[in-house]
Amino acid sequence: YVDDAEIRLLGDSGTIISHQANMAANRGVAPPIPALRAAGCPVALGTDNNTNDVFLVMRIALLTERIRRNRDGDQIPGLKPQPEDVLADCTLGGARAVGEEERIGTLEVGKKADLIVVDTLRPHLVPAGRILSALIHCGHAGDIESTMVDGRFLMRDRRILTMDEGAILREAEAVGRRIWSRVEEASPVQVPRLERPG
Known part of the structure; x- marks a missing residue:
């Protein structure tokens, strides 16, 4: 739902993208996550509502981003993102989205x-x-x-x-x-x- 100019604006402002992969897939949409990442937008995964399974959300995010990258002409289809990338979106990305990255999102001394x-x-x-x-x-x-x-x-x-x-x-x-x-x-x-x- 965003064009190239809007993606640049989002990236320039450091807007955090709350990616509701399951909801988007239910609507037949593969959001331009690769372009948003390239523009500098941090990404956080969300479950949207109901009783969504976070593993399913990560799987859908991984697969739809790979589909989008393949459609957009990535050099090596299926290489990005890797499971580690979507786990980071889910954990540290989620913490960053709510301004809590100093307290949660990773297992480190001093964090919850x-x-x-x-x-x-x-x-x-x-x-x-x-x-x-x-x-x-x-x-x-x-x-x-x-x-x-x-x-x-x-x-x-x-x-x-x-x-x-x-x-x-x-x-x-x-x-x-x-x-x-x-x-x-x-x-x-x-x-x-x-x-x-x-």
Whole structure:
């Protein structure tokens, strides 16, 4: 949605691009990320909304940028970006986008200890010549077994430690059913719905 002159302006001003790769792909758009990078725009990956899987977002960002570069005549198709590039967009790029790169985005002494532990012994991840490449190309959120934020585990061995996940899910289901009932009552068009047993 930007032309060459606008890309130059964005680059000259150091505008941080919040790349919502999944949302763009859903709309059939491959944003001009290579041109924005070349103009000097830092890139941050985002999940847009809903329950997007960050591994899927990184995969879509990697693939759509490669498609865009190939279409735009890159010398060696598929060479850029590499998985390390999209991971940096996701971590440090995200931290930079919210002005927190001095506190988060990388694992360094003095920064918050925000990290995930990934179960890499999964059928879709082995054998892996490069584990990061396998994660970006084949991984998904279900591979995360533990999550730490600021040095504190929020999830350990796939179990949420900070809240009653079952109670929250039951409440969300009940609220969702109430909302959908109201939508169906108010709407002239019936929303198709499969009833759950029990």
